[in-house]
């Protein structure tokens with residue numbers, strides 16, 4: 001198998017060849033046909049996350065050993081089965097649920113495997129979809145997606161799942177209540193589409209890029225506001241008609257979190273998705289006098305992935321644009337994402 005891998009952080013990916021593993025037990029060997037390119041792949045190449053206050057989290061401290069191939073938005077075709085594998089057949093096309101944990105702790109057993117303290121994520125800790133093939137622990141990591149374009153289905157494993165899980169954490173909301181989304185990159189655009197599929201009509205987007213704001217309007221946002229410079233909070237509140245109860249920050253920088261909290265009214269909830277990095281001063285009494293919640297979220301669980309697939313199959317969820325690039329242009333795809341030169345998602349496609 002061939003893997004476009006991080007060999008050294010902050011360097012272009014290199015093509016590495018390894019012998020194909022022979023699946024044992026319940027393992028399933030999958031040929032990758034499609035793999036989305038996500039912002040966290042950039043962090044993975046860069047090798048660290050900015051935790052704020054001068055602290056960084058290195059990916060190698062999370063259990064990654066280099067070389068390692070990124071890519072966690074994967075659709076593939078089953079090409080070999082371990083002797084005890086069940087529930088899938090050779091030739092089946094499946095979405096790979098990449099958020100592999102230990103499989104035996106309380107979190108894993110209660111379908112929160114994405115939160116396991118011993119993560120072994122495909123494309124985040126172990127080799128991922130920027131390769132020709134990968135080994136999946138068993139069939140419970142594979143999901144059928146009949147009727148959905150495989151390039152689009154690949155994006156459900158991270159951007160779709162992450163956006164959906166963030167929305168669910170806002171709790172029950174009136175369909176007409178304004179919802180603030182900060183950041184209209186890949187995941188933000190998916191959230192617009194999902195919210196509309198779930199019956200929400202009042203979606204206020206804030207983004208620093210005019211092009212991304214237009215992308216948000218095209219995806220069905222009710223308003224898209226520039227959040228750069230002075231008066232950003234006022235501009236957002238003018239668009240929403242006042243303080244809001246629900247917001248999701250897909251950027252996650254000090255400035256965007258501060259703006260989001262300022263736009264929330266009493267009992268408002270913000271869900272933090274983006275790992276832009278940094279820290280922020282927070283008035284603690286202000287959080288009590290105007291009670292608000294900040295809820296962190298990361299990816300999602302299997303049931304949420306099933307829900308996203310079902311929403312797409314129902315025709316209600318119409319995912320945003322996908323730009324196809326050949327598998328061997330992984331480095332070019334990462335450059336385009338790094339330069340912000342993408343509307344929606346880049347998906348690497350296997351050449352036939």
Ligand SMILES: [Zn+2]
Pocket residue numbers: 038039040041072158159
């Ligand atoms: Zn991702």
Ligand SMILES: [Zn+2]
Pocket residue numbers: 101102103104105106107108113116117118
């Ligand atoms: Zn676990």
